[in-house]
Amino acid sequence: MLTERQRLILNAIVDDYIRSAEPVGSRSISKRGDVGFSPATIRNEMADLEELGFLEQPHTSAGRIPSHKGYRYYVDHLDPTYQNFSAELRTLRAFFAEKLNATEQVIQHAAMILSNITNYTSILLGPEVFHTSLRHFQLLSLNETTAVAIIVTSTGQVESKTVSVPPGVSVSEMEKVVNLLNSKLVNVPLYKLKTRLYRELGQEMQRHLTNFEEIMSILDNIFVEEESDQRVYLSGATNMLTQPEFKDVEKVKDILDLLEETPTLTKMMASMQGAAGVQVRIGTENDHEAFANCSLITATYSLDGEALGTIGILGPTRMEYAKVMSLLGILSKDLTAMLSKLNK
Amino acid sequence: MLTERQRLILNAIVDDYIRSAEPVGSRSISKRGDVGFSPATIRNEMADLEELGFLEQPHTSAGRIPSHKGYRYYVDHLDPTYQNFSAELRTLRAFFAEKLNATEQVIQHAAMILSNITNYTSILLGPEVFHTSLRHFQLLSLNETTAVAIIVTSTGQVESKTVSVPPGVSVSEMEKVVNLLNSKLVNVPLYKLKTRLYRELGQEMQRHLTNFEEIMSILDNIFVEEESDQRVYLSGATNMLTQPEFKDVEKVKDILDLLEETPTLTKMMASMQGAAGVQVRIGTENDHEAFANCSLITATYSLDGEALGTIGILGPTRMEYAKVMSLLGILSKDLTAMLSKLNK
DNA sequence: CGTTAGCACTCGACTCTAACGAGTGCTAAC
DNA sequence: GTTAGCACTCGTTAGAGTCGAGTGCTAACG
Numbered sequence: 162m163l164t165e166r167q168r169l170i171l172n173a174i175v176d177d178y179i180r181s182a183e184p185v186g187s188r189s190i191s192k193r194g195d196v197g198f199s200p201a202t203i204r205n206e207m208a209d210l211e212e213l214g215f216l217e218q219p220h221t222s223a224g225r226i227p228s229h230k231g232y233r234y235y236v237d238h239l240d241p242t243y244q245n246f247s248a249e250l251r252t253l254r255a256f257f258a259e260k261l262n263a264t265e266q267v268i269q270h271a272a273m274i275l276s277n278i279t280n281y282t283s284i285l286l287g288p289e290v291f292h293t294s295l296r297h298f299q300l301l302s303l304n305e306t307t308a309v310a311i312i313v314t315s316t317g318q319v320e321s322k323t324v325s326v327p328p329g330v331s332v333s334e335m336e337k338v339v340n341l342l343n344s345k346l347v348n349v350p351l352y353k354l355k356t357r358l359y360r361e362l363g364q365e366m367q368r369h370l371t372n373f374e375e376i377m378s379i380l381d382n383i384f385v386e387e388e389s390d391q392r393v394y395l396s397g398a399t400n401m402l403t404q405p406e407f408k409d410v411e412k413v414k415d416i417l418d419l420l421e422e423t424p425t426l427t428k429m430m431a432s433m434q435g436a437a438g439v440q441v442r443i444g445t446e447n448d449h450e451a452f453a454n455c456s457l458i459t460a461t462y463s464l465d466g467e468a469l470g471t472i473g474i475l476g477p478t479r480m481e482y483a484k485v486m487s488l489l490g491i492l493s494k495d496l497t498a499m500l501s502k503l504n505k
Numbered sequence: 506m507l508t509e510r511q512r513l514i515l516n517a518i519v520d521d522y523i524r525s526a527e528p529v530g531s532r533s534i535s536k537r538g539d540v541g542f543s544p545a546t547i548r549n550e551m552a553d554l555e556e557l558g559f560l561e562q563p564h565t566s567a568g569r570i571p572s573h574k575g576y577r578y579y580v581d582h583l584d585p586t587y588q589n590f591s592a593e594l595r596t597l598r599a600f601f602a603e604k605l606n607a608t609e610q611v612i613q614h615a616a617m618i619l620s621n622i623t624n625y626t627s628i629l630l631g632p633e634v635f636h637t638s639l640r641h642f643q644l645l646s647l648n649e650t651t652a653v654a655i656i657v658t659s660t661g662q663v664e665s666k667t668v669s670v671p672p673g674v675s676v677s678e679m680e681k682v683v684n685l686l687n688s689k690l691v692n693v694p695l696y697k698l699k700t701r702l703y704r705e706l707g708q709e710m711q712r713h714l715t716n717f718e719e720i721m722s723i724l725d726n727i728f729v730e731e732e733s734d735q736r737v738y739l740s741g742a743t744n745m746l747t748q749p750e751f752k753d754v755e756k757v758k759d760i761l762d763l764l765e766e767t768p769t770l771t772k773m774m775a776s777m778q779g780a781a782g783v784q785v786r787i788g789t790e791n792d793h794e795a796f797a798n799c800s801l802i803t804a805t806y807s808l809d810g811e812a813l814g815t816i817g818i819l820g821p822t823r824m825e826y827a828k829v830m831s832l833l834g835i836l837s838k839d840l841t842a843m844l845s846k847l848n849k
Numbered sequence: 850c851g852t853t854a855g856c857a858c859t860c861g862a863c864t865c866t867a868a869c870g871a872g873t874g875c876t877a878a879c
Numbered sequence: 880g881t882t883a884g885c886a887c888t889c890g891t892t893a894g895a896g897t898c899g900a901g902t903g904c905t906a907a908c909g
Contacts, residue, residue, distance in 0.1 A: 319665035399761040
C-alpha cells in the first residue's frame with residue numbers, strides 16, 4: 162500500500178513527533194540522516210501521505226503530525242524486536258519474583274513501579290475472582306445481628322462481606338449451613354456458586370433448616386455481589402499532566418475523571434483481555450470520548466491458558482509505542498511463566 | 506483585636522472571595538448591603554486590615570484577597586450554627602444507615618458521595634485496624650508452599666496475607682499452632698499481638714512444636730505488617746481541576762501527586778485524628794508544600810470515646826468553610842452515634 | 850472626629866498592529 | 880525522478896495604545 166520510502170518517512174515523522182510533541186517539518190526529517198532525501202522530495206511524499214490519511218496538518222504553514230491512521234500503521238509495522246531496558250526490567254522482575262501474590266498492596270506497588278519507569282499511567286486489572294474456584298467459605302458472627310462472610314479462592318484471594326442476620330435466624334443455624342456448604346462447594350468455580358447453591362443444596366438444606374427462606378436470601382446476597390469484581394489498580398494518573406498536549410486543564414479533566422470511574426475502567430480493561438499478545442487502542446479506537454487523544458496498550462497474563470489479569474499503560478496518542486509495547490510483552494510473559502511455575 | 510466594623514468587612518471580603526475567586530474591591534463590599542458604609546470608609550479599613558496582615562493585595566490597583574491569617578480569623582469566628590443542607594444530608598444518612606460497615610466498597614462509595622455533594626476532594630481514613638481486637642485468626646493452605654493467613658477484627662474488618670511456608674514446616678503443624686493461637690489471642694488488641702505472641706506463647710509452643718523457629722518467623726511476618734495500615738480512600742481528586750486558582754496545570758500537579766501518595770496522605774490524616782470536633786488546616790498550616798494553597802477540613806468519628814476514623818475534605822484555601830465544616834460536624838456525630846448504637 | 854465625595858494615579862487585561870520565521874506548495878532546472 | 884529556489888501562509892511574539900476597576904489621598908461635610 163505504501164512505498165518503502167513513504168513508510169520510512171512516516172516512521173521518521175511519528176518518531177520525531179513522539180519525542181518533540183511538535184509538528185514535524187520536511188527539513189528536520191531530511192537532516193535526521195535515515196531518510197536520505199532533500200526536503201523538497203520529502204515534502205512531496207508528505208503531501209501524498211496526508212492525502213492518504215496518514216498525516217495531518219494543524220494549519221497550512223505548519224509541519225505534519227501523524228493521524229490516528231498514521232499511528233496505527235506505525236504500530237502495526239513496528240519492528241517487534243525487544244529493546245533492552247535491562248535496568249528497569251531487573252527491578253520489576255526482582256519485585257515480582259519476590260512477592261508474587263495478589264495482595265492489594267503488592268498489585269498497587271507493581272502499578273507504581275510501572276508508572277514510574279514509563280512515565281505514563283498504569284492500569285492493572287487484578288486476577289479475576291469470577292473464574293477461580295472456592296477454597297474456603299466461612300461465616301463469623303460479630304454480634305447479635307451482624308456477621309462477616311469470608312470467601313477464600315483457590316488463588317488465595319480473600320473476599321469478605323458484612324451481612325446482617327435477621328432476628329429470627331440464629332447464628333448456630335447459620336453455621337450449620339456454612340459447614341454443609343463448605344464441604345459441598347469447595348472447588349466449585351465462583352461463577353457457578355449461585356446456581357449450585359440453588360439446584361443441589363435446595364432440598365437438602367430445606368430439610369435441615371427451619372428458616373430456610375431467610376438464610377437462603379442471606380447467602381444469595383453474599384454470593385451475588387462477588388461475581389463481577391475484578392479490581393483495577395491505578396498509578397501515575399498525574400503523569401498525564403506532564404504531557405505537553407494536556408497542558409490545558411480542560412483537556413485532562415475528562416481523562417482523569419474517567420480514570421476515577423473504576424467500574425468503567427474495569428470494563429474497558431476487561432474488554433481488552435480477550436486477545437493474546439500486546440494490544441493497542443489508539444485514540445478513538447477506545448470507545449470513550451475522553452480517551453480520544455490517548456492510547457491504551459495492554460497485555461494479558463494467564464494461568465493454564467486462561468486469562469487471569471491485564472496490565473495496561475495509558476498515555477497520549479503520541480506515546481512511546483515501541484518501548485511500552487515491548488515492556489508489556491516481556492512482562493506479561495514473565496508473569497505467565499512465574500505463575501505457572503508457582504502453581505505447579 | 507479587631508473592631509466590630511473590621512470584623513464585618515473582613516467577613517464580607519472572605520465571603521465574596523470564596524464565591525468569586527477574584528480580588529474584592531471596596532465598592533462591591535459597600536453595595537452588598539450588610540456593611541453600611543461608603544467605599545471610601547471601607548477602603549480605609551481595608552488598608553488597616555492589610556497592615557494587620559489579614560488581607561493581601563495582588564497588585565497596587567487590584568482589590569484585596571484574604572491572607573492565610575485572614576482565613577484563619579474568618580474560620581475561628583465563624584458562626585457555628587449549622588446550615589441546612591437537608592437534601593444532601595438525607596442522602597448521606599440514608600446511605601450510612603443502610604450499610605454501616607467498613608467494607609472497602611462502602612467506604613469508597615461514601616467518599617464518592619461526599620466529593621459529589623461538596624465539589625471538593627474527599628479523603629476518608631478508614632477505621633484503624635491497629636486498635637481493634639482480634640476476632641478470629643486462621644491459616645489456609647493453598648498448595649505445598651503457600652498459605653493464606655486471615656485475620657478478622659472485632660469490627661468485622663478482614664485482613665489477609667499470603668505467606669510462603671518453607672519445606673520443613675508441615676501444614677498440619679501450622680494448623681495446630683493456629684488453633685492454639687485462636688483460643689489464646691481472641692480479643693487481644695492487634696497492637697498487642699506481637700508482644701503477646703512472644704511472651705505468653707513462647708514456651709508453650711516450643712513444647713508442642715518441632716520447627717519452632719521457622720513457624721515463629723512466619724507468624725511474625727504475618728502480624729508485623731498488619732500494625733500500620735489504616736487505609737485512606739480518596740474521591741473527587743479531579744474536582745481540584747475545576748477550581749479557577751488551579752487552572753494552571755503546574756499548580757495542580759503537585760497537589761494531585763501528593764494525593765496519589767497514600768502513605769503520606771495516611772499520615773497527614775492520622776495526625777489530625779487527635780483533637781475532637783472539626784479541624785481546619787489552612788494553607789501552609791498543612792505541613793506539605795504542595796498543599797500551601799489548599800485547606801483541609803477534617804472531623805473524627807469514634808466508638809466508645811476512641812477515635813476510629815477521620816473524614817476529610819480538601820479544597821483550595823478559598824473554600825466554603827462554613828458549609829463544609831458544618832457538614833463534617835454533623836456527619837461525624839451521626840457516624841459516632843450510629844456506631845455506638847450498632848455496637849451495643 | 851468620623852465619614853464621604855472627588856480625583857489623580859496605578860496597573861493588569863485586552864486589542865491591534867507589525868515583524869518574524871518555520872514551513873509549505875509549486876515551478877523550473879538538473 | 881530529484882532538488883533548488885521562491886513566493887506565500889499563518890501562527891507566534893513583541894510592542895503600543897486603550898480601558899477600567901480599584902486604590903490612596905485630600906478636602907469638605909455633618
